[in-house]
Amino acid sequence: MPQVLGLTGDEAVAYAAKQSDVDVVAAYPITPQTIMVELFSEYVANGEVHAEFVCVESEHSAMSACVGASLTGARVFTATSSQGLALMHEMLYIASGLRCPIVMGVANRALSAPINIHGDHSDMMGSRDCGWIQIYAENAQEAYDWVIQAFRIAEDPEVRLPVAVNLDGFILSHCMEGATVLDDEAVKRFLPHRKAKYPLDPEKPLTIGALALPDYYYEFKLQQEDAIRKAPEKIRETNREYEEISGRRYGILDLYGMEDAEAAVVCLGSTGGTARAVARALRKEGRKVGIIKPWVYRPFPAREIVKATGNLKALAVMDRACSFGAPYGALCSDVVSILKQQRRDLPVLNYVYGLGGRDTRPSEIRAVFDETLKAADTGIVEEPLRFLEVRE
Amino acid sequence: MVKLKDLPEEELLASGHRLCAGCGAPIALRMALKVAGKHTVVANATGCLEVATTLYPYTSWRIPWVHVAFENAAAVASGIEAAYKAMARRGAWKQKVNIIAVAGDGGTFDIGIQALSGAMERGDDFLYICYDNEAYMNTGIQRSGATPHGAATTTSPAGTKIPGKPEWKKDLIGICAAHGIPYAATASPAYWNDYMTKVQKGLAAEGPAVIHVLSPCPTGWRSDPADSIKLARLAVQTRYWPLYEVDGGTYKLNMRVPKPQPVEEFLKAQGRFRHLFKPEFQKEVEAIQLWVDENWKRILKLCGEAGR
Numbered sequence: 299m300p301q302v303l304g305l306t307g308d309e310a311v312a313y314a315a316k317q318s319d320v321d322v323v324a325a326y327p328i329t330p331q332t333i334m335v336e337l338f339s340e341y342v343a344n345g346e347v348h349a350e351f352v353c354v355e356s357e358h359s360a361m362s363a364c365v366g367a368s369l370t371g372a373r374v375f376t377a378t379s380s381q382g383l384a385l386m387h388e389m390l391y392i393a394s395g396l397r398c399p400i401v402m403g404v405a406n407r408a409l410s411a412p413i414n415i416h417g418d419h420s421d422m423m424g425s426r427d428c429g430w431i432q433i434y435a436e437n438a439q440e441a442y443d444w445v446i447q448a449f450r451i452a453e454d455p456e457v458r459l460p461v462a463v464n465l466d467g468f469i470l471s472h473c474m475e476g477a478t479v480l481d482d483e484a485v486k487r488f489l490p491h492r493k494a495k496y497p498l499d500p501e502k503p504l505t506i507g508a509l510a511l512p513d514y515y516y517e518f519k520l521q522q523e524d525a526i527r528k529a530p531e532k533i534r535e536t537n538r539e540y541e542e543i544s545g546r547r548y549g550i551l552d553l554y555g556m557e558d559a560e561a562a563v564v565c566l567g568s569t570g571g572t573a574r575a576v577a578r579a580l581r582k583e584g585r586k587v588g589i590i591k592p593w594v595y596r597p598f599p600a601r602e603i604v605k606a607t608g609n610l611k612a613l614a615v616m617d618r619a620c621s622f623g624a625p626y627g628a629l630c631s632d633v634v635s636i637l638k639q640q641r642r643d644l645p646v647l648n649y650v651y652g653l654g655g656r657d658t659r660p661s662e663i664r665a666v667f668d669e670t671l672k673a674a675d676t677g678i679v680e681e682p683l684r685f686l687e688v689r690e
Numbered sequence: 691m692v693k694l695k696d697l698p699e700e701e702l703l704a705s706g707h708r709l710c711a712g713c714g715a716p717i718a719l720r721m722a723l724k725v726a727g728k729h730t731v732v733a734n735a736t737g738c739l740e741v742a743t744t745l746y747p748y749t750s751w752r753i754p755w756v757h758v759a760f761e762n763a764a765a766v767a768s769g770i771e772a773a774y775k776a777m778a779r780r781g782a783w784k785q786k787v788n789i790i791a792v793a794g795d796g797g798t799f800d801i802g803i804q805a806l807s808g809a810m811e812r813g814d815d816f817l818y819i820c821y822d823n824e825a826y827m828n829t830g831i832q833r834s835g836a837t838p839h840g841a842a843t844t845t846s847p848a849g850t851k852i853p854g855k856p857e858w859k860k861d862l863i864g865i866c867a868a869h870g871i872p873y874a875a876t877a878s879p880a881y882w883n884d885y886m887t888k889v890q891k892g893l894a895a896e897g898p899a900v901i902h903v904l905s906p907c908p909t910g911w912r913s914d915p916a917d918s919i920k921l922a923r924l925a926v927q928t929r930y931w932p933l934y935e936v937d938g939g940t941y942k943l944n945m946r947v948p949k950p951q952p953v954e955e956f957l958k959a960q961g962r963f964r965h966l967f968k969p970e971f972q973k974e975v976e977a978i979q980l981w982v983d984e985n986w987k988r989i990l991k992l993c994g995e996a997g998r
Binding site: 321322324348349350352353354355356358359360362363364365366367368369370371372374388389392396491498499500503504505506507508509510511514 | 728729730731733740741744745746747749751752753754755756757758759761762764765766767768769770772773774775776777779780782783785787804805807808811812814
C-alpha cells in the first residue's frame with residue numbers, strides 16, 4: 299500500500315534510489331546534497347540494499363566510477379551540487395557520450411565565488427549542454443516520483459542517456475514534506491533490473507571509448523542528438539505508466555491556468571509552487587494569468603511551450619541563474635528563440651532572481667505578474683532583462 | 691615464477707596498432723595480458739596507448755576495454771569492480787574478471803594521482819599498471835612528475851641556462867606503499883619473467899596492486915627504436931631503475947646488480963640527455979649518478995639488504 303512519509307527532498311531522492319534497486323552508488327559529500335548519500339550509505343550499512351557504495355575522493359571520481367559501473371551493466375545512481383557538479387563537468391559529457399543511463403540527484407546550489415551554499419540554478423545551467431536529460435522537481439513528492447521514472451527513461455534502449463533530477467538546494471533538499479511513496483513491490487514491477495545491451499563481458503569483448511577523428515566523431519554526436527530528441531516520447535510513455543501505479547500525472551510541462559491565460563510565467567523547480575499560489579489568487583481577482591513550469595528542461599520542450607503560449611499576450615521567464623553578458627538568462631534564451639522560430643511575436647520579460655538562495659516571496663512574483671499583465675496591455679517591454687529583488 | 695612454456699600464444703592485444711616502433715607500452719600490455727588471460731577488463735587512461743590502439747573503427751583489444759578520460763583510470767576501475775560485485779550479489783554476474791587499470795606516467799604521477807590514491811585507500815580490488823615513459827609523450831614530450839632530472843622535454847628544454855628538467859622524479863612506489871596496499875612493484879620489460887610474475891602477483895592480491903613499469907619511448911627519449919629493450923635492461927643494470935616489490939608491506943629487492951654500469955651509459959644512448967655531455971653541464975651527470983647511488987642505498991635499506 300502507498301504510504302505518506304515525512305521526507306525532505308534529499309531523503310525522498312535517496313528513498314527512491316533505494317526502491318529503484320540500484321547496483322552502484324558512487325558519490326562525494328557536498329552541501330546541500332549530502333543527505334542523499336548519507337541516507338543511502340545507511341541503507342547499505344544496514345543491509346537494506348544489495349548496492350555497492352563507492353565512497354570516492356571527489357566528484358570527478360564519483361562520476362568516473364559511475365561511468366565505469368554503468369558501462370559494466372549496473373544500474374547507477376549518484377548525487378551532487380554546485381562545485382561538485384562543476385568538478386564533474388568533464389565527466390558529464392563522457393557519461394552522455396558513452397550513453398550511460400546514470401541517474402543523478404542534483405540539489406541545486408549557487409556556484410562560487412563568493413562561496414554560497416544556498417539554492418540557485420547556476421550549477422545545472424552551467425552544464426546544460428552536457429547531453430543529460432534534465433528534470434526539475436517542484437517539491438519532495440516530485441523529486442521522489444521523477445527519480446523512479448528517470449531510471450526507466452534513462453535505460454530505455456532507444457534513449458540510453460543519463461538523467462539529472464534537480465531539486466532546489468535547501469528550499470527542497472532540506473525541507474520536510476509529506477510525500478506519498480509506493481510500496482517496494484510496485485516499484486520493482488515498474489522498474490525491473492537493468493538489462494544492459496552491451497555490458498563489459500569477456501565473452502563478448504567490446505572496445506568502448508575509442509578515439510574518433512573528424513571522419514567519425516560528428517556521427518557519434520548526431521546519434522546522441524537523435525537519442526535525446528527521442529526522449530520526450532519515452533518520457534510521456536513512462537509518465538502514463540507511472541500514473542497507473544501512482545495516480546500522479548506527470549508530463550513534459552506542468553501547466554496552470556493556461557487554457558485562457560493572457561499573461562504567464564515560465565519558471566523551474568520550487569518557484570513553481572509559489573507562482574501557482576500567486577496565480578490562483580490573481581485568478582480569483584479575475585486576472586487571466588497562468589504558469590508554465592517545465593518538468594523537462596533538456597531536451598527543451600519547444601513544441602510544448604509554443605503550444606502552451608497559444609492565448610498569451612505577454613510572457614515572463616524567470617531564471618534562477620545569471621548568464622553573464624548574455625542577452626537573457628539561459629531559460630529565457632531558449633524560450634525566446636523558440637518563439638521566434640515559430641513566429642510567435644510575444645512581449646517577453648526576463649527576470650533573473652533568487653541568486654545564492656535569495657528568498658523569492660509571493661509579493662515579488664505578484665509584481666512579475668503585474669508587469670507582465672501591463673506588457674500584455676501595452677505590448678511594450680522597456681527592460682527585457684531585469685534583476686528581481688536585488689539591492690542597487 | 692611465470693614459465694615461458696606456460697604462456698599462451700594468443701595475443702589479446704593485436705598487432706597493427708599505431709604505436710611507434712620500439713614503444714614499450716604495447717610490449718608491457720601484451721605481456722600483462724598473457725598472464726591475465728581473456729577474462730580481463732582494461733580501463734585505459736587517455737594517452738599514447740589509448741589513442742594508438744583504438745582509432746575508430748579499429749581496435750587492437752580482444753578483451754573488453756574502456757577509455758573514459760585522462761585522470762580517472764583508477765576511479766573507472768573502481769566503478770567496474772563495484773558493478774561486478776553488486777551484480778553478482780543479485781545473481782546477474784557469475785564470472786571472475788581481472789580488472790586492470792592502465793595509465794602512463796602523466797595519468798598516474800600527476801593528473802591521476804588523486805583518483806589512484808582514493809582507490810588505494812578504499813582497497814578496491816584491481817591491478818593498476820603505470821607504463822612510465824617519463825614524459826607526456828602523447829601530447830608531444832612535455833615534462834611530467836616522472837621525468838628524470840636533466841631530461842630535455844618540450845616544456846623543460848635544454849636551454850643555455852637551464853639544462854633540462856631541474857627537479858627529480860617522484861617516488862611512485864613509495865607513495866603507493868604508504869597507502870598500505872597489498873602489492874606494489876617496479877618492473878622493466880627487459881626482464882619479462884620478473885615483470886610477468888609481478889602481474890600474476892598483482893592480480894592475485896586481494897585489493898589494489900600497482901606495477902610501475904619502465905616504458906622506453908624512442909620518440910621522446912630520442913633513442914634508436916631497435917634499442918628499447920636494451921635501454922630497459924641498461925636502466926636496471928645501471929641501478930637507475932631498481933627492480934623491487936612491496937609485498938604485504940615488505941620490501942624485497944628482485945634483482946641485485948652487483949657490478950653496476952655507470953648511469954652515463956644509460957644517459958648517453960638517449961638524445962634527451964645529450965646536452966648534459968657538454969662540458970658546462972658535466973656536473974649534472976655526476977648529480978644524476980649521485981641520485982642513482984643514493985636511491986639504490988635507500989631501496990636496499992628498505993629491502994633489508996643495506997649491507998650489500
